[in-house]
Amino acid sequence: MTPACKVLKSNKIEFSMHEYEHDVNVKNFGLEAADKLGLSVNVVFKTLMVTDDKNYYIAVLPVNHQLSLKKVAQVFGCKKLHMADPKIAERLTGYLVGGISPIGQKKRLKTVICASSRSLEKIYVSGGKRGLDIGLNPNDLAQVLSANFADIIDE
Numbered sequence: 001m002t003p004a005c006k007v008l009k010s011n012k013i014e015f016s017m018h019e020y021e022h023d024v025n026v027k028n029f030g031l032e033a034a035d036k037l038g039l040s041v042n043v044v045f046k047t048l049m050v051t052d053d054k055n056y057y058i059a060v061l062p063v064n065h066q067l068s069l070k071k072v073a074q075v076f077g078c079k080k081l082h083m084a085d086p087k088i089a090e091r092l093t094g095y096l097v098g099g100i101s102p103i104g105q106k107k108r109l110k111t112v113i114c115a116s117s118r119s120l121e122k123i124y125v126s127g128g129k130r131g132l133d134i135g136l137n138p139n140d141l142a143q144v145l146s147a148n149f150a151d152i153i154d155e
Helices: 003-010 029-037 069-075 086-093 115-119 138-145
Strands: 016-019 045-051 056-062 110-114 123-129 132-136 148-150
Touching: 003 123, 003 132, 016 123, 029 045, 029 123, 045 069, 045 086, 045 123, 056 115, 069 148, 110 115, 110 138, 115 138, 115 148, 123 138, 132 138, 138 148
Parallel strands: 056 110, 110 148
Antiparallel strands: 016 132, 045 056, 123 132
16 A cells, blocks of 8 residues: 555545556556556646746656646746756655655645546546556545646647
8 A cells, every 4th residue: 555545545545556567668658557557647646846947846747748837837936947966856745756756745845736627527547656557536635635627738
């Protein structure tokens, strides 16, 4: 039971767990999850950490899209953001890269979820370890994270 699962359970949020055998040679964890779980890439979401070198933020978006740093900076009221160092992301979240869940992180960070998720009944995010995804309603995810929805995809 990962910290992400514990948080969802304690908040009485309905979710499903989906495990698969992670291939250590795979570098695109999100696409691997979609492929191995037989899911559309539009419903599998990745968790990315960005920073302005003072504060850190989380963006949750479909695995088949690129994050627009400009759009996400606007969402958080920053001039400019860049991707956080993976080692810092691991330290702040308590999770390993490729298994970073937006839920149950060591330090709760301001989070934005891609607006495209609003039209979906269920999305899949990392469950807190490589080879584990959690399926849940995007509104439940936003509620548990106190997150907003916004257009954060690079077109």
